[in-house]
Amino acid sequence: MKKALIASVSTAALLLPSITMAQDDTVKFGILVALEGAFAEGGADGVRNVELAIQQAGGMAGGKKIEFVVAPTDTTPDTTVRQARKLIEQDGVDIILGPLSGSEGIAMRDYAKTIPDNTVINGISGALETTWVDPAENFFRFNLDGAQWGAGLGSYVVNEKGWTKVATVAADYSFGYTNFLGFAVDFCRSGGEIVERFWVPLGSSDFGGVIASLPDDVDAIYLGVGGTDAINFLNQYSQAGAETNLIGGTIMADQTVLTSRGRAKDALIGTPTSGPLADDNPDEAWQSYVTAYQDAFPEDERFPSPSLFGVGYYVAALAAIQGLNEVDGDLSDGQVAFREALSTMPLDTPLGTVTLNENRQATGSVFINEVVDDGEGGLKNEFKARADNVNQTLGMSVEDFTAMGLPSRDNPDCAALRDGG
Amino acid sequence: MALAEPKTTSQTLWIERVPPIWWALMLFLLTMPAWANDFFLFQVMGWTFILGMIALSLMFLAGYGGMVSLIQMSVAAMAGYMVAIFGASGMGDISMGLPWWLNIPIAIIIAAIFGTLVGALAVRTEGIYTIMITLAIAAAFFYFTRQNYTIFNGYSGFNLVVPPSLFGVDWRQPMPFYYLTLGCAAICYAAVIYVSRAPFGLTLQGVRDNPRRMAALGFNVTAHRIAAYTFASVIAAIGGILLVWQNAQIAPGTAGIPAVIDILVIAVVGGITRPIGPFIGALIYVLLRTFSPDVLLAFGLSGERFKLLIGLGFLAIVFFSPDGVLGLWERWRTRRSRERDPLTGEQK
Numbered sequence: 129m130k131k132a133l134i135a136s137v138s139t140a141a142l143l144l145p146s147i148t149m150a151q152d153d154t155v156k157f158g159i160l161v162a163l164e165g166a167f168a169e170g171g172a173d174g175v176r177n178v179e180l181a182i183q184q185a186g187g188m189a190g191g192k193k194i195e196f197v198v199a200p201t202d203t204t205p206d207t208t209v210r211q212a213r214k215l216i217e218q219d220g221v222d223i224i225l226g227p228l229s230g231s232e233g234i235a236m237r238d239y240a241k242t243i244p245d246n247t248v249i250n251g252i253s254g255a256l257e258t259t260w261v262d263p264a265e266n267f268f269r270f271n272l273d274g275a276q277w278g279a280g281l282g283s284y285v286v287n288e289k290g291w292t293k294v295a296t297v298a299a300d301y302s303f304g305y306t307n308f309l310g311f312a313v314d315f316c317r318s319g320g321e322i323v324e325r326f327w328v329p330l331g332s333s334d335f336g337g338v339i340a341s342l343p344d345d346v347d348a349i350y351l352g353v354g355g356t357d358a359i360n361f362l363n364q365y366s367q368a369g370a371e372t373n374l375i376g377g378t379i380m381a382d383q384t385v386l387t388s389r390g391r392a393k394d395a396l397i398g399t400p401t402s403g404p405l406a407d408d409n410p411d412e413a414w415q416s417y418v419t420a421y422q423d424a425f426p427e428d429e430r431f432p433s434p435s436l437f438g439v440g441y442y443v444a445a446l447a448a449i450q451g452l453n454e455v456d457g458d459l460s461d462g463q464v465a466f467r468e469a470l471s472t473m474p475l476d477t478p479l480g481t482v483t484l485n486e487n488r489q490a491t492g493s494v495f496i497n498e499v500v501d502d503g504e505g506g507l508k509n510e511f512k513a514r515a516d517n518v519n520q521t522l523g524m525s526v527e528d529f530t531a532m533g534l535p536s537r538d539n540p541d542c543a544a545l546r547d548g549g
Numbered sequence: 550m551a552l553a554e555p556k557t558t559s560q561t562l563w564i565e566r567v568p569p570i571w572w573a574l575m576l577f578l579l580t581m582p583a584w585a586n587d588f589f590l591f592q593v594m595g596w597t598f599i600l601g602m603i604a605l606s607l608m609f610l611a612g613y614g615g616m617v618s619l620i621q622m623s624v625a626a627m628a629g630y631m632v633a634i635f636g637a638s639g640m641g642d643i644s645m646g647l648p649w650w651l652n653i654p655i656a657i658i659i660a661a662i663f664g665t666l667v668g669a670l671a672v673r674t675e676g677i678y679t680i681m682i683t684l685a686i687a688a689a690f691f692y693f694t695r696q697n698y699t700i701f702n703g704y705s706g707f708n709l710v711v712p713p714s715l716f717g718v719d720w721r722q723p724m725p726f727y728y729l730t731l732g733c734a735a736i737c738y739a740a741v742i743y744v745s746r747a748p749f750g751l752t753l754q755g756v757r758d759n760p761r762r763m764a765a766l767g768f769n770v771t772a773h774r775i776a777a778y779t780f781a782s783v784i785a786a787i788g789g790i791l792l793v794w795q796n797a798q799i800a801p802g803t804a805g806i807p808a809v810i811d812i813l814v815i816a817v818v819g820g821i822t823r824p825i826g827p828f829i830g831a832l833i834y835v836l837l838r839t840f841s842p843d844v845l846l847a848f849g850l851s852g853e854r855f856k857l858l859i860g861l862g863f864l865a866i867v868f869f870s871p872d873g874v875l876g877l878w879e880r881w882r883t884r885r886s887r888e889r890d891p892l893t894g895e896q897k
Contacts, residue, residue: 163855204800207802214592235708238797300703329692
């Protein structure tokens with residue numbers, strides 16, 4: 129009996145829902161973030177960075193006290209929409225900051241249309257379609273999308289490295305296509321030629337077939353894979369000889385790959401990659417942000433420097449706070465004034481100034497890094513160049529960009545871009 | 550049941566034999582929109598009924614057929630995908646936009662065929678091997694949908710899949726959707742109860758307890774088991790269609806390995822001995838999934854450890870009662886009846 133009693137009481141205790149409502153003198157943020165699965169660590173960094181931004185603002189925005197609720201997702205769009213609905217309907221939040229990954233972003237774009245009186249500010253999700261295809265009026269994205277992250281790299285390898293003929297190996301899903309498109313558009317317009325494209329399934333471990341059929345007469349191989357896929361590829365690639373130069377996609381040379389064990393990653397030395405940030409960016413705004421981040425949290429509770437995900441959520445929180453300050457916390461009329469402020473204000477971020485276009489998508493800077501030996505047996509990224517004012521259409525006209533079509537296995541058509549550009 | 554109840558005479562109407570607690574529950578569920586908020590109706594209860602239906606199909610196979618199948622979530626997702634493909638969605642190139650009275654039956658039939666085929670493979674195995682083979686097919690289904698772009702639209706899946714507006718009602722509004730899921734769940738529940746008492750269900754339970762003897766008696770054991778898969782697939786398919794309507798979208802993650810395992814957890818936590826178990830399990834699961842971060846934050850702990858709370862909750866239930874919440878209830882009942890004198894019925 130006692131056992132049963134304990135069991136029922138403990139179950140009941142777990143089930144107690146807590147219902148809270150936003151007060152007039154507070155503004156409530158809902159942080160929609162992946163805290164399960166492959167991105168859990170990055171997601172936790174996102175939460176930390178929102179806390180940091182709120183703390184730097186003194187806990188106030190537009191004269192109102194900031195409260196926040198965390199809604200954890202597992203990166204599936206189903207869960208994301210559920211959690212978003214909970215934030216709006218149950219927790220009564222005013223503004224959602226999030227989500228983190230691409231397909232979640234597309235789901236949130238559609239969900240945002242059903243909550244016209246609230247505002248969604250993207251965390252770090254990077255699918256092009258989120259703000260390009262049928263965008264939602266109340267969905268704002270202050271980070272660059274996956275295609276923009278690839279921009280600048282193509283012209284860099286053509287002009288600085290003199291590599292004009294490449295074969296590509298990239299992950300066979302939406303981020304792989306999108307990130308590749310950003311590279312390819314820039315590369316082809318600079319006069320480059322893509323000889324052959326290989327698409328590998330996410331999570332594959334055997335790249336033998338692809339490596340064997342890579343052409344010999346190319347200047348470099350573009351690698352658009354990440355995480356353990358990247359490590360597996362590099363292992364097999366170095367066993368097969370590793371003769372050619374490499375060009376990395378945005379997730380190719382991140383910490384998981386650079387800190388992996390074994391010698392295979394050495395094949396990466398000298399590989400240029402592009403992405404939304406550079407750890408050793410000498411910019412003062414970036415340096416002071418990194419210092420603030422390091423001071424705000426004890427060393428064992430944070431990354432050595434802010435992660436890509438963390439920066440995204442930090443910028444989203446900055447945008448929300450600055451927008452609220454501009455309108456003195458006025459969220460009446462379905463937040464119309466707040467949205468107007470978000471759409472028009474230039475936002476100073478650690479990554480430079482960001483402006484939004486008519487789709488409420490950011491125009492900003494892309495950083496070109498190169499993998500170098502850090503002198504202690506490890507590898508690190510070194511800041512080489514930056515491409516400023518990269519817009520959603522990658523410098524093309526809206527008509528040309530629309531005509532090119534959405535990223536896919538066969539898009540973009542390199543020859544057409546080379547002749548047109 | 551081993552309870553010493555007086556045999557009901559054949560004169561009493563079936564309606565009189567429904568215990569009062571069922572009337573109370575029915576009244577409670579029917580009047581819920583009067584006092585619960587939209588979030589609770591749509592999200593908590595709607596999702597509970599949907600997951601309950603999918604877990605009910607597993608309960609039917611496991612409880613009455615002795616076959617623990619992990620394919621039920623994939624069957625549900627297959628139905629969801631078919632509604633998205635044959636009906637309307639945001640992916641105009643793939644979706645055919647057939648009217649609801651065509652796409653829903655097609656979806657259920659295709660999902661039932663899929664479930665039957667898997668069943669035909671799986672019934673030739675026993676115990677752990679059934680779990681293995683269905684899990685393998687579920688994993689294959691997940692990877693296939695993620696990699697196939699021509700039919701399943703790969704990683705992104707389908708969005709903007711919404712229920713049809715029938716009789717002037719937008720069925721995705723909280724209250725209509727609540728009644729829709731409640732109605733479907735009640736029908737599925739009643740169907741399982743009915744089938745379990747019909748000759749087919751009794752034979753199936755016979756097959757579960759002693760397949761050899763049933764075969765000797767002249768029953769086709771394999772055919773009965775496969776037919777059980779077909780029946781369970783129809784229930785899972787209905788749940789899957791409602792699930793895609795609730796989320797307004799479907800993607801490979803809907804039937805990913807975690808989701809497949811969740812259905813098993815729901816059925817086990819609720820109890821797989823009776824059809825009400827999966828619904829109880831689903832309610833517990835949904836409440837834990839929805840509110841555990843808030844509970845942690847309320848105690849001043851970091852919300853990102855919410856999975857720990859979910860795990861502890863399930864562990865506590867399985868530890869205290871290996872046959873789920875239903876088992877707790879049943880043991881409480883037996884203990885109460887034990888406290889009475891078996892001869893006189895007087896309280897000791």
